[in-house]
Amino acid sequence: MSYASARDIFPEDILEIIQQYIEGEYIYIPKKEENKKPWGELTKSKLELQARNKRIYEGYLSGLSTTSLAERYYLSPKSIQRIIYQKKNE
Incomplete structure (x- = not known):
């Protein structure tokens, strides 16, 4: 701006x-x-977050705990739980 x-x-x-x-x-x-343009339309941010969330969900499915995923991706365990919940319901 x-x-x-x-x-x-x-x-x-x-x-x-x-x-x-x-x-x-x-x-x-x-x-x-x-x-107005939707969030992330002008940059790759939206695609990068979708790819990250997919990796988080795949890690969860392979047996990683929410705590270890939180540490790996520098997110809170609550954020990891939210991402897993969203991916389950897609």
């Missing part, structure tokens, strides 16, 4: 209206709903 000067973006009359509500501060203008 980058910042831009409102003076460079808005016409003077709109800038004056905005200044009635806020001036000299940073504001975030969210994207329109139809322009």
Whole structure:
């Protein structure tokens, strides 16, 4: 996310209206709903987490304990249990 000067973006009359509500501060203008992308769509994060969770579940099925999986993947035992539960129900 980058910042831009409102003076460079808005016409003077709109800038004056905005200044009635806020001036000299940073504001975030969210994207329109139809322009939003689902989480992980722009990076490989979603695919990497899915692959990791698959490996965790396979480790569980092969007999590894939730504690050892938690240590191996640097997650809490509760997180490992949640991943196993989700994978069982897929």
